[in-house]
Amino acid sequence: MNQVTNFTKGFVKENPVFVLLLGMCPALGTTTSALNGLGMGLATTFVLVMANLVISLVKNQIPAKVRIPSFIVVIASFVTMVDLSMAGFLPALHEQLGLFIPLIVVNCLVLGRAEAFASKNNVGSSVIDGIGMGLGFAFGLTLLGAVREVLGSGKVFGMQIFSDTYAMLVFVLAPGAFIALGYLIAIMNRFAKKN
Amino acid sequence: MEYILIIISAIFVNNIVLAKFLGICPFLGVSSKVETSLGMAGAVTFVITIATIATYLIMHFILKPLGIGYMQTVAYILVIAALVQMVEIILKKVSPSLYQALGVFLPLITTNCAILGVAILVIQNDYNLLESVVFAVANAIGFALALVVFAGIRESLDLVDLPKGMKGAPIALVVAGILALAFMGFAGIV
Numbered sequence: 001m002n003q004v005t006n007f008t009k010g011f012v013k014e015n016p017v018f019v020l021l022l023g024m025c026p027a028l029g030t031t032t033s034a035l036n037g038l039g040m041g042l043a044t045t046f047v048l049v050m051a052n053l054v055i056s057l058v059k060n061q062i063p064a065k066v067r068i069p070s071f072i073v074v075i076a077s078f079v080t081m082v083d084l085s086m087a088g089f090l091p092a093l094h095e096q097l098g099l100f101i102p103l104i105v106v107n108c109l110v111l112g113r114a115e116a117f118a119s120k121n122n123v124g125s126s127v128i129d130g131i132g133m134g135l136g137f138a139f140g141l142t143l144l145g146a147v148r149e150v151l152g153s154g155k156v157f158g159m160q161i162f163s164d165t166y167a168m169l170v171f172v173l174a175p176g177a178f179i180a181l182g183y184l185i186a187i188m189n190r191f192a193k194k195n
Numbered sequence: 196m197e198y199i200l201i202i203i204s205a206i207f208v209n210n211i212v213l214a215k216f217l218g219i220c221p222f223l224g225v226s227s228k229v230e231t232s233l234g235m236a237g238a239v240t241f242v243i244t245i246a247t248i249a250t251y252l253i254m255h256f257i258l259k260p261l262g263i264g265y266m267q268t269v270a271y272i273l274v275i276a277a278l279v280q281m282v283e284i285i286l287k288k289v290s291p292s293l294y295q296a297l298g299v300f301l302p303l304i305t306t307n308c309a310i311l312g313v314a315i316l317v318i319q320n321d322y323n324l325l326e327s328v329v330f331a332v333a334n335a336i337g338f339a340l341a342l343v344v345f346a347g348i349r350e351s352l353d354l355v356d357l358p359k360g361m362k363g364a365p366i367a368l369v370v371a372g373i374l375a376l377a378f379m380g381f382a383g384i385v
């Protein structure tokens with residue numbers, strides 16, 4: 001596989017949010033606004049890239065039997081780093097994302113890429129795969145966040161789009177997350193079928 | 196009274212799946228039949244209770260006295276992974292019939308964020324041990340309730356004629372959204 005398709009597959013063809021349906025918990029739980037979605041996406045991207053890098057470096061030293069626990073420890077270390085640095089430098093965003101930062105550790109996307117890609121490929125492709133998948137995830141989360149923000153409160157990234165009396169609170173609350181994601185996937189399916 | 200409040204709040208008002216978005220993967224993945232979702236719910240109840248007790252003890256007797264509370268995520272996930280493995284081995288020996296029923300779901304549970312989520316929430320909410328256990332069991336019941344109700348709906352969804360693009364995950368998500376909307380009706384009772 002050449003590096004360009006390796007990088008771009010995460011955006012459309014194998015988008016983690018819309019196609020693979022991995023990492024659904026943060027995708028639904030943190031996308032109350034475009035900014036929160038972007039923050040969560042970038043935090044996950046960092047963990048994904050670093051975990052892919054380290055795991056592809058040490059893949060030959062890890063016995064096959066204990067590879068999953070070893071991967072989880074590597075991932076958990078980077079999650080702790082993200083958690084602590086975000087609490088220090090971006091306390092407002094950390095407050096918003098709350099529980100979902102430590103929960104990156106059980107995001108099936110991160111462990112899935114470690115197991116399916118980084119443990120079988122060299123360092124360079126693993127890092128590129130991590131960046132592509134991570135940015136694809138961030139793109140999905142930002143899009144979902146933007147849709148929910150614009151429908152829920154008439155804003156995107158805090159900028160007013162609709163009049164300020166507009167509000168459809170349900171899209172900011174829990175049910176709107178499910179419904180918005182459901183329709184976004186349906187729209188994606190429609191376009192995928194056409195091609 | 197306090198315990199009743201925790202139970203009602205965890206099952207209905209702040210339902211772990213439909214309001215807190217934890218454990219969505221099994222919720223969408225194994226909920227196509229009522230029978231399998233009951234198996235998953237049983238396995239989760241079992242693991243969530245043991246894991247919450249274990250992580251609570253580790254936090255208060257190992258991590259806090261040593262002043263390394265920041266190791267929470269790493270320690271918890273390791274404990275949960277080990278615990279799931281252990282439960283699997285013990286069940287296989289002690290009760291083969293229960294293992295048959297829960298077996299396939301156990302490995303999936305390590306990456307179920309409901310388990311780690313509840314373990315972390317217990318510490319964040321400053322519960323004591325008994326409150327933690329009540330909270331864990333109540334959340335597991337909430338998970339089971341959401342899963343079984345959703346599976347019931349999905350079983351009849353198979354018979355519905357849908358536009359091509361809406362088939363599978365999209366319609367499941369929209370239905371989950373409507374279910375979440377129904378659960379929002381409980382808001383305010385606690």
